[in-house]
Amino acid sequence: MSIILSNITKNFGQFAALNNIDLEIPEGELVALLGPSGCGKTTLLRIIAGLEQADSGRVVLNGEDKTEQHVSHRGIGFVFQHYALFRHMTVFDNIAFGLRVKPKQHRPSEADIAKKVHALLNLVQLDWLHDRFPDQLSGGQRQRIALARALAVEPEVLLLDEPFGALDASVRKDLRQWLRNLHHELNVTSIFVTHDQEEAMEVASQVVVLNQGRIEQQGAPSDIYDHPANAFVSRFIGQTNIFAPDDHDAIWLHSSGLPIADKSGKTAHVRPHDIEVQKADDSAAAHAVLKDWQHLGALIRVELVKNAAQGEQATVYAEMPNEQFRRLDLQRGDKVNLRIRNAHWFH
Numbered sequence: 001m002s003i004i005l006s007n008i009t010k011n012f013g014q015f016a017a018l019n020n021i022d023l024e025i026p027e028g029e030l031v032a033l034l035g036p037s038g039c040g041k042t043t044l045l046r047i048i049a050g051l052e053q054a055d056s057g058r059v060v061l062n063g064e065d066k067t068e069q070h071v072s073h074r075g076i077g078f079v080f081q082h083y084a085l086f087r088h089m090t091v092f093d094n095i096a097f098g099l100r101v102k103p104k105q106h107r108p109s110e111a112d113i114a115k116k117v118h119a120l121l122n123l124v125q126l127d128w129l130h131d132r133f134p135d136q137l138s139g140g141q142r143q144r145i146a147l148a149r150a151l152a153v154e155p156e157v158l159l160l161d162e163p164f165g166a167l168d169a170s171v172r173k174d175l176r177q178w179l180r181n182l183h184h185e186l187n188v189t190s191i192f193v194t195h196d197q198e199e200a201m202e203v204a205s206q207v208v209v210l211n212q213g214r215i216e217q218q219g220a221p222s223d224i225y226d227h228p229a230n231a232f233v234s235r236f237i238g239q240t241n242i243f244a245p246d247d248h249d250a251i252w253l254h255s256s257g258l259p260i261a262d263k264s265g266k267t268a269h270v271r272p273h274d275i276e277v278q279k280a281d282d283s284a285a286a287h288a289v290l291k292d293w294q295h296l297g298a299l300i301r302v303e304l305v306k307n308a309a310q311g312e313q314a315t316v317y318a319e320m321p322n323e324q325f326r327r328l329d330l331q332r333g334d335k336v337n338l339r340i341r342n343a344h345w346f347h
């Protein structure tokens, strides 16, 4: 089901939670609503669901205006962070619930319900837990069962509010991968809310970045990362070094290979992987001193202290593959030269 939101506005008293939101989501996408706490992500999700009414604007699902329609008529499934399963019901009965409460004329037979529940349990790879109660499951297993329960009634849109928020890091990582695979299999238009940019980038086919009730940018993860629309997005997604080319920085940036003509009043945003580090031959003119480094898995993050005026101690971060770092054979305190390959300039 495709989703079109036009001109959605929502105020809570004097506070504008959402400002003129226009958003189009084609059928079959897996979309992340990403932004800092309080930016309006959950409010927007609730408006799409019909759990909250917008003050103005339209919600169009599959070409039909559903703005005035009740949540139960929108064909939407939910998974919330603390959406408890029914504790007194087995896993099987939890998943069957939505089918068993259907009006008689739409309700499948018990045999068909059993077939469907087992198929869903196989899909979330937990059929062996079908007769357990929710208290006998891990957090990650409970979330997968909650997802199976939401899918049981064949929703046309799946909405997930911080679905993995309460779980520890390694379980979250597994579930991200798993959700993406599941989405490939089912292709249900899905929107999930997260404040974790890594999660959004890893799972979603489209990312919508929200800030203070407005959309800052929408695009594929690589678009957002490589072509941030503004300073907010650049800072929010991934790590970035920010340089304001005042007198001293202007010379420093210029000698690091970054042209700064016509950039007055702007700041340069440089991704750590766009900074190349070389051992300095002429230590007097070196750009920076190596302070420390951290292992980020396949990459090393290098912490450098910029050679700045009047003892200023600005830190610059660069990233490179492990192998390259080993070849440079650097020690703490070594002088280095930098070459900036790319920058985005913003006011």
Ligand SMILES: Nc1ncnc2c1ncn2[C@@H]1O[C@H](COP(=O)(O)OP(=O)(O)OP(=O)(O)O)[C@@H](O)[C@H]1O
Pocket: 012, 015, 017, 035, 036, 037, 038, 039, 040, 041, 042, 043, 044, 195
């Ligand atoms: N019922 C309400 N009454 C008053 N203010 C509200 C209400 N619901 C939300 N808000 C406010 O609207 C803003 C957006 O809230 P929302 O829950 O959509 O943010 P969010 O981006 O999901 O945040 P978080 O990541 O912290 O969950 C917040 O400032 C919140 O305090």
